[in-house]
């Protein structure tokens with residue numbers, strides 16, 4: 001797995017692939033641990049670092065004994081309330097859903113992906129009665145602070161199903177590879193968010209005529225622990241902020257937003273890279289220029305304004321901010337690798353979405369894209385910016401190995417690329433067709 005060293009946490013260093021671990025989180029040399037024990041008697045300091053505290057009777061420990069704290073290799077790192085996610089990283093936490101866990105019309109909270117840039121605020125430190133949201137910025141007429149209670153009392157509540165997809169979803173397919181989380185297909189989810197309209201709150205505080213953008217700040221902290229450093233502060237043009245579906249939300253699927261997804265308050269702007277949907281939200285700025293917060297500038301969440309050849313270095317000024325996400329789909333049932341009887345119709349289904357647009361049609365192929373068959377059902381979105389469910393069935397001509405591919409087309413006639421879209425330096429926006437393997441017997 002390719003990854004940025006600074007993102008490797010203690011769990012990854014010791015639990016996932018213990019034999020290769022030779023440095024602890026702050027880079028000290030430690031002896032590798034195997035299932036059976038330490039290769040050789042490890043230094044006291046290194047062992048203490050491994051178990052997380054001093055070992056008073058370390059001199060009595062038989063050489064090669066695995067401290068019980070580490071011996072439980074049946075329990076991989078996971079977050080309570082997040083079932084079945086695949087962890088790419090634990091520091092910061094990044095976890096995606098395998099396609100078959102995205103089969104529900106609305107993604108259950110437990111299957112909603114996690115993309116953290118820093119460390120979430122400690123759950124115990126979040127006090128609902130003192131949490132505030134500040135609205136300010138040079139283009140805000142009356143800067144104000146709201147408690148959660150005030151927000152809930154002053155403004156009308158709305159619920160929309162909104163799909164959020166990380167701009168880097170699918171990154172792992174690009175070549176040359178791009179640095180960053182090697183997302184496959186699961187940094188996407190769609191469910192019902194409840195909150196107040198961002199535009200109602202912004203208007204209440206007064207939006208000056210020269211306003212062009214909003215930016216957010218959240219309560220998460222930089223991994224270095226440096227309180228002066230921001231992890232991420234992105235935003236969107238005023239036009240997107242003013243859409244009726246742009247929410248300041250406190251609930252997901254009728255419950256508090258899960259801690260890792262931004263509890264107690266987050267922005268939700270469906271259809272755009274999920275990086276604009278600020279978590280642990282405590283401040284919004286109304287800007288008179290394109291917001292220049294962390295990860296708005298340089299190469300982050302930007303793609304070349306004009307297409308480039310794979311591997312090209314692109315200057316910052318030739319990179320454009322990603323806005324609406326492109327059309328995309330997933331086969332969420334059945335799982336890749338199924339065996340199917342030749343005599344039977346193969347029924348399968350999935351989800352499709354298209355950023356700010358709608359999905360107009362859905363096609364499938366069993367011959368590597370040589371011919372396409374229309375999906376028999378494509379549901380309307382429950383509201384704008386929600387993904388759409390689809391169903392299809394095919395008959396295989398003979399026994400053997402097949403790949404079933406799915407391709408969505410959006411309301412302006414744009415379809416998913418079958419193999420890969422154009423390469424970009426940071427590996428964003430991979431909306432290639434999803435495919436599953438089927439053995440027909």
Ligand SMILES: Nc1nc2c(c(=O)[nH]1)N[C@H]1C(S)=C(S)[C@@H](COP(=O)(O)O)O[C@H]1N2
Pocket residue numbers: 112113114115116117118164165166167217218219220231232260261262273274275276277278279280
């Ligand atoms: N405060 C804050 N907001 C954030 C982030 C973050 O690290 N901190 N990550 C962003 C990115 S890059 C993505 S893809 C989404 C992920 O939302 P999720 O973790 O709820 O799936 O949150 C966005 N909002």
Ligand SMILES: [Mo]
Pocket residue numbers: 115165166167168274275
């Ligand atoms: Mo993201």
